[in-house]
Amino acid sequence: MAFARARSRANGEFNPGVGGPFKKDSLWFFLSGRYQEANSYVPNIFHDKNANDPTKFAYDPDFTRPGVIERDWHVYQGRLTWQATPKNKFGITYDQENFCICSDRVSSTVAPEAATEFNFPLQRFVQVDWNMPVSSNLLIEAERHSPRRALGRHGTATRRGRASERSIRDVISAQDMFVTGLTWRAPHTQFGGPSYNNSWNVNLHYRAAASYITGFTCREVRLQQRLGAP
Amino acid sequence: MSAPFPKQSRVTGETPVVDIQTATRQTILGQEVDELAADLAQLVLRGRAHPWRDREQRLRAVTDVGGSTGPSTLALNIHGGKTEDQRLLMNGVALSTMIGGGWGGGAIPNASGTPSSPSTRRPSTPRRPTGGVRINFIPRDGGNRFSGTIAGSFANDSMQPDSFVEDLPYITNPDGFRASTVKS
Numbered sequence: 001m002a003f004a005r006a007r008s009r010a011n012g013e014f015n016p017g018v019g020g021p022f023k024k025d026s027l028w029f030f031l032s033g034r035y036q037e038a039n040s041y042v043p044n045i046f047h048d049k050n051a052n053d054p055t056k057f058a059y060d061p062d063f064t065r066p067g068v069i070e071r072d073w074h075v076y077q078g079r080l081t082w083q084a085t086p087k088n089k090f091g092i093t094y095d096q097e098n099f100c101i102c103s104d105r106v107s108s109t110v111a112p113e114a115a116t117e118f119n120f121p122l123q124r125f126v127q128v129d130w131n132m133p134v135s136s137n138l139l140i141e142a143e144r145h146s147p148r149r150a151l152g153r154h155g156t157a158t159r160r161g162r163a164s165e166r167s168i169r170d171v172i173s174a175q176d177m178f179v180t181g182l183t184w185r186a187p188h189t190q191f192g193g194p195s196y197n198n199s200w201n202v203n204l205h206y207r208a209a210a211s212y213i214t215g216f217t218c219r220e221v222r223l224q225q226r227l228g229a230p
Numbered sequence: 231m232s233a234p235f236p237k238q239s240r241v242t243g244e245t246p247v248v249d250i251q252t253a254t255r256q257t258i259l260g261q262e263v264d265e266l267a268a269d270l271a272q273l274v275l276r277g278r279a280h281p282w283r284d285r286e287q288r289l290r291a292v293t294d295v296g297g298s299t300g301p302s303t304l305a306l307n308i309h310g311g312k313t314e315d316q317r318l319l320m321n322g323v324a325l326s327t328m329i330g331g332g333w334g335g336g337a338i339p340n341a342s343g344t345p346s347s348p349s350t351r352r353p354s355t356p357r358r359p360t361g362g363v364r365i366n367f368i369p370r371d372g373g374n375r376f377s378g379t380i381a382g383s384f385a386n387d388s389m390q391p392d393s394f395v396e397d398l399p400y401i402t403n404p405d406g407f408r409a410s411t412v413k414s
């Protein structure tokens with residue numbers, strides 16, 4: 001008999017940013033990025049030596065390769081700010097991200113090859129903004145924001161480029177219903193397989209506002225619109 | 231990483247001054263910001279730090295001690311409201327798509343590029359179509375001086391303590407098994 005606890009294989013982030021002027025008092029930039037990972041071993045589950053072998057159905061654990069939930073994030077962001085006139089300032093922000101849980105839902109009763117991949121391969125938004133302080137009390141601003149997002153749940157092989165393996169694994173899953181409850185070989189239907197999805201979301205948002213500010217109150221006229229579909 | 235606990239904002243009766251060299255919208259936010267969180271890197275910590283949070287739902291029902299699952303976009307609800315009322319914003323414009331009622335999405339702007347992110351919990355008003363939690367990311371502008379920030383962290387299992395109690399090996403660890411002996 002043995003006990004195992006949850007362990008972290010690697011957990012960390014790197015988040016630099018740098019900015020400065022392209023032209024003094026007029027045009028500035030700021031660039032930043034972040035890489036983050038949170039990979040955790042899953043107690044008491046191991047890779048299957050027979051995974052992806054269409055001739056063998058038994059779960060044969062490889063005790064040198066524990067199951068791991070892998071998660072990683074990448075963010076790249078840039079912003080350009082232009083003070084066109086003393087009262088007119090424009091800005092554009094570009095942000096691109098991707099995020100993956102590869103592999104998701106590995107557990108003590110789900111073998112790594114039976115897990116799924118929850119992936120956001122593209123998350124991008126571009127925002128353009130303008131603001132003009134007409135006086136010390138009146139501010140006018142407008143923004144346009146366009147997020148684009150792709151997401152989906154797949155077999156864990158898709159990101160690794162092993163399409164041929166995936167086709168084998170998607171055919172038949174195995175589950176010990178009576179003794180261990182272990183699922184292996186292919187994702188169980190409760191985890192989204194074989195009903196995988198691959199979705200796109202494209203939205204468009206506008207906002208315009210005029211704000212009149214006194215020492216005690218803020219009066220604002222605002223127009224906001226959101227277009228798109230999930 | 232700085233402490234995630236929010237600080238109370240102070241409202242004064244002074245006439246605001248619109249500064250055209252920096253973000254003028256900060257003057258407006260001063261009217262409405264209830265609490266400022268010092269660190270936006272972990273939305274999960276932000277949500278849990280707020281005393282007015284009712285509960286969190288959807289993605290993380292299990293407490294994540296130490297950030298072992300990384301950042302999450304959580305749907306927070308407050309005062310009996312709906313999680314769908316939450317809005318993640320960038321410069322006041324919804325960052326999220328319409329997934330799940332528009333409460334969020336997978337995108338989490340990075341801390342270096344978004345130095346401040348006021349969180350509000352006001353009820354629904356004509357300015358706020360929904361009355362839930364609003365987290366507004368404000369992207370960082372460059373300035374006349376070259377400057378930068380850098381932040382990082384790393385941990386792996388060799389830095390973790392063994393949770394077994396050495397003095398009670400036959401109760402908690404009958405056969406001397408140690409998790410750290412299993413390597414990938």
